[in-house]
Amino acid sequence: MQSGDYTEAVFTLRRFLHDVHSVWPDTRCDAMLLLAQCCLHKDNRAEAERWLLRACAELPRSPKPWAQAAAFYETLLPQGAVFCAARAAAAQNP
Numbered sequence: 001m002q003s004g005d006y007t008e009a010v011f012t013l014r015r016f017l018h019d020v021h022s023v024w025p026d027t028r029c030d031a032m033l034l035l036a037q038c039c040l041h042k043d044n045r046a047e048a049e050r051w052l053l054r055a056c057a058e059l060p061r062s063p064k065p066w067a068q069a070a071a072f073y074e075t076l077l078p079q080g081a082v083f084c085a086a087r088a089a090a091a092q093n094p
Contacts, residue, residue: 006038013038029059033068040072048072056088063089 013035016022022031032055039048052072055065066089 004041006041009038010035010042025059026062029055029062029065032058033065036068036072045076 013031016031017028017035022028032051036048036051036055039045039051049072052065052069056069059065067086070086070089
């Protein structure tokens with residue numbers, strides 16, 4: 001894959017997530033986070049948000065997806081939404 005070929009990366013990551021052998025939540029969450037990053041590089045914020053939220057749902061007890069969601073919302077929303085996502089991330093890491 002060429003550097004910066006986000007369309008190919010999105011195709012590959014979606015194919016991975018649809019694979020019946022893709023059952024490990026950690027790996028699925030990482031794939032969803034990568035999909036969100038690819039969507040952001042393609043200026044598709046709505047799709048990026050969808051993948052971030054799916055990653056949070058896939059691995060709700062991990063701070064990683066929540067922290068990335070907080071960083072995403074920090075650029076778009078008022079401080080209240082960022083605080084909620086950051087608080088959720090902190091709550092997952094006792």
